[in-house]
Amino acid sequence: MKVAVVMGGVSPEHQVSLASGRGIAKAVEILGHTAIPLVIDAKGNWIDGQHEAIEILQACDVTVPALHGEGGEDGTLQGFLNQLKVPYVGSGVAASAVGLDKHLTKAVLRAHGIAVTPGVTLSGPDLTDTEAAMQTIKAAGLDFPVFVKPGNGGSSYGVTRATDLTSLARAIADAADVDPHVLVEREMVGREIDLAVLQFPDSHVDTAPALEIHSDPTQPFFNATAKYDSSATRFVVPAPLEPALAERLRRTAIEVFEVLGCEGLARVDFFVPAEGAPVVNEINTFPGFTPASQFPRMWAAAGMSYADVVDTLLRTAVANG
Template sequence: MKVVVISGGASPEHEVSLKSGAGIADAAASKGHTVTPLVIERDGSWAAGQQEAIRTLLDCDVAIPALHGEGGEDGVLQGFLETLKVPYVGSGVAASAVGMDKQLTKAILTAHGIPVTPGIVLRGADLTDAESAIQQLKAAGIGFPVFVKPNSGGSSIGVTRATDLPSLAEALSTAAALDTHVLVEQEIVGREIDLSVLEFPDGRVEVGPALEIHADPSQPFFNATAKYDSTATEFVVPAPMDADLANRLRSTAIEVFGTLGCAGLARLDFFVPADGPPLVNEINTFPGFTPASQFPRMWAAAGLSYADVVETLIETAVARNTKVRA
């Protein structure tokens, strides 16, 4: 098939997306597909020019929007592809948009009885008034330490751990430079567990082996440095756990995937406290997809190679498009 891999984008995750796109393109080519890369520059423009990009997309069998963050993972690009009537990998407009908005995701999951990490969203004047923020946190039953992050960000970019008023003020400023809405969440002491959800061409939705994150101990938490630049961060897959916990995480991951209307793939990030239920921290509707990223690591542990995962995504997107047209 003619496969177009789109990467780059205007979000702070531009470089990560380029690496994801390169890996996916190589994998698709290894499966015999004719692959054309399309890059979106940091300013949001098409490197090949808009008209050439449209011509390339209209001539393909399936597009893979391998973008992370704003403009690529939030439904904007998906809407563009829908307008062109180009089949594409992954979730549609609505699920992508909801998944990108962390607080909206939490609100929907909470309404469906799915436990999530407690947090509040701050905007406007509250982003420069840390004392007001503390009062809102108290009203929500949230105390220090907290994590402050852009509400629609990813890759831990702009995320800070705050332990008092001065560090909260600095953290709000850092996150507000990247997003007009800032999420402040209660720190959860417990295990960090990721699950990967993959849809197959016949409509089956399966969950790969769980992955546990042991972040670089020299870093304050699993930040961007620990994710991408550290050799001391350890990913344990399959993560050791009893059958009850494994089943609960798996069923929750599938429930979240269905509740949000996702398609193709997603990575669910959980906190598992020592007491209490697992908490959904966030969902990534197109997670990092370099050969070293968590999503392909989990499926490799299930015996599915990186190239096989990419091929599954392509075949699923084509099958779903065929059903829609029928």
């Protein structure tokens, strides 16, 4: 097959996307297909030119939209590919748009009885009036410490832990620079567990063994530095979980995938408190996909190589049409 791999994009995750795209393109070649990289620069321009990119996409059998965050993972590129009638890997417009919007994701999951991290969304005057924001936060039953994050985005860009009014004001301003809707969430003390969800060509959906994150202890939380630039962060897979908890997380991850209407792949991130039930923190409809990323690591623990996972994604995309 001819496989277009789209990478880069306008989001702060531009460099991560380039790394994901290069890894996928290499796997495509290993599988015996022809990989055609298409790069979108940080300003949103197709390096090869938009008209040329359209011709290339329409000449390919399938496209991998290896973009993370705004402009790629949010349904924008998926809608473009739908118009071109080009089969592609991953979720469609609606699931991609909802999946990147943390507020919408949690509203939908909550409506289906799925436990999520308690939080509230700030917008408008609350973004510049810290006292008003604090009233909104307290009305939602929250108090310090809280995590403040952009409503859209990934890789922890714009995310801050706030412990008082001063740090809250800074955190809201930083998050608002990324997105005009800012999510404030209760700090969850406990384990961070990720599940990789994969759809197979026959349409059945399954998860790989869970992964537990042990973030760099010198960082305030699992931030971008801990994710990409630290040798002290450890990923343990399979995560040591009691069988009942492992099965509960597996069922919930698949339920999240299906409730949101996802296709192809997703990573569902959980908090597991020391006491109480697990909660869904967020979903990534196109998670980081370098050979060292969490998603391929989890499937490696299931006996699937990086190339095996890419092969499954391609075949599923073609089967889904």
